[in-house]
Amino acid sequence: MAKTSARDRMSNEINAGSMADIAFLLLIFFLVTTTIVEDKGITVKLPPWSEEEPDITRLKTRNVFSVLVNAQDQLLVRGEIMPVSKLREDAKLFIANPYNRPDMAEKPTKAIISLKNDRGTSYKAYLEVYNELKAAYNELWDELSQRKYGIPYSEDMPFAYKKAIRDEIPFVLSEAEPTAFGEE
Amino acid sequence: MSKFTKKRGKASPAISTASLPDIIFMLLFFFMVVTVLRDAELKVKVTTPYATELTKLEEKSLVNYLYIGRPLQKFQALYGTKPRLQLGDKFATIADIPLFLEKHKIKVPESRHGQITSSLRVDGEVTMGIVQDVKTQLRKSGQLKVNYSAKKDPKRSKK
Numbered sequence: 001m002a003k004t005s006a007r008d009r010m011s012n013e014i015n016a017g018s019m020a021d022i023a024f025l026l027l028i029f030f031l032v033t034t035t036i037v038e039d040k041g042i043t044v045k046l047p048p049w050s051e052e053e054p055d056i057t058r059l060k061t062r063n064v065f066s067v068l069v070n071a072q073d074q075l076l077v078r079g080e081i082m083p084v085s086k087l088r089e090d091a092k093l094f095i096a097n098p099y100n101r102p103d104m105a106e107k108p109t110k111a112i113i114s115l116k117n118d119r120g121t122s123y124k125a126y127l128e129v130y131n132e133l134k135a136a137y138n139e140l141w142d143e144l145s146q147r148k149y150g151i152p153y154s155e156d157m158p159f160a161y162k163k164a165i166r167d168e169i170p171f172v173l174s175e176a177e178p179t180a181f182g183e184e
Numbered sequence: 185m186s187k188f189t190k191k192r193g194k195a196s197p198a199i200s201t202a203s204l205p206d207i208i209f210m211l212l213f214f215f216m217v218v219t220v221l222r223d224a225e226l227k228v229k230v231t232t233p234y235a236t237e238l239t240k241l242e243e244k245s246l247v248n249y250l251y252i253g254r255p256l257q258k259f260q261a262l263y264g265t266k267p268r269l270q271l272g273d274k275f276a277t278i279a280d281i282p283l284f285l286e287k288h289k290i291k292v293p294e295s296r297h298g299q300i301t302s303s304l305r306v307d308g309e310v311t312m313g314i315v316q317d318v319k320t321q322l323r324k325s326g327q328l329k330v331n332y333s334a335k336k337d338p339k340r341s342k343k
Contacts, residue, residue, distance in 0.1 A: 017201055023208035030215050039241040041303065041333040049323040117312050124233040124308035126315075127332055131235040138237055155239070183313050
């Protein structure tokens with residue numbers, strides 16, 4: 001009899017005060033071992049591998065926007081030295097060709113950007129050039145989208161709209177095998 | 185007057201802390217979901233360059249990482265200072281890439297093989313020679329979706 005009364009007197013609640021501490025410990029463990037990686041970048045689609053070099057000589061020179069980057073990270077755009085800050089505007093002008101200049105792309109669908117670098121080019125310079133060219137296209141898409149649909153171009157706009165825009169101004173960037181003058 | 189004093193005397197001062205663990209657990213689960221376990225110890229120095237035209241990598245399980253950079257100070261005695269490729273948590277050569285891709289591929293359901301992206305995390309100071317070799321090897325292995333990892337430029341906004 002005495003036993004049962006003792007059990008009755010015991011409180012049948014477990015003290016949950018230390019539970020918070022345990023959870024905190026776990027939380028701090030996860031905070032330390034994990035990283036929030038900034039998983040962002042420029043997405044590109046590489047061309048499939050083929051043994052023979054693509055032949056770009058049969059293209060009209062007016063449709064090709066050649067960009068060369070040398071081992072000193074200097075730019076040669078269509079035979080002229082150019083700072084990277086001017087590249088975006090120039091590429092846009094070339095692709096859209098608003099004044100129908102005879103030395104620029106016949107129409108956006110025929111425009112081809114040819115990028116060639118050296119093995120000694122720094123990755124930073126290469127990515128900067130790539131970024132500018134991509135930005136030129138992004139701005140053109142955005143302008144077209146505003147004109148046609150009145151909304152800014154974005155990845156999550158209706159698929160049909162996106163396809164129509166991409167059909168009108170396709171992103172064509174051909175990368176040639178780099179030269180090897182400045183290999184470290 | 186007596187009314188007030190009486191009330192204050194009777195009120196129990198303890199606040200129940202029973203829901204505190206629940207709140208902490210909620211925080212814990214939040215962090216567990218949004219973060220990714222650090223899978224590889226970096227052995228090369230990687231400071232990705234800045235860019236503006238960024239896209240976000242959505243699903244972590246569909247991404248494999250290739251690191252290119254100069255070996256860290258403590259590895260320089262063994263591996264030199266030339267830019268090296270790191271796959272997983274060890275130094276590798278270009279020839280190791282196909283096996284590395286294959287190892288990642290078997291963890292992904294077959295229907296999603298086309299969506300696998302290779303994230304190239306390359307140091308800005310590295311020259312294009314090794315990057316080009318890696319790109320060529322990726323093309324030969326049929327891994328065509330590539331993401332050049334970059335940081336958002338704080339000075340220049342997109343528009």
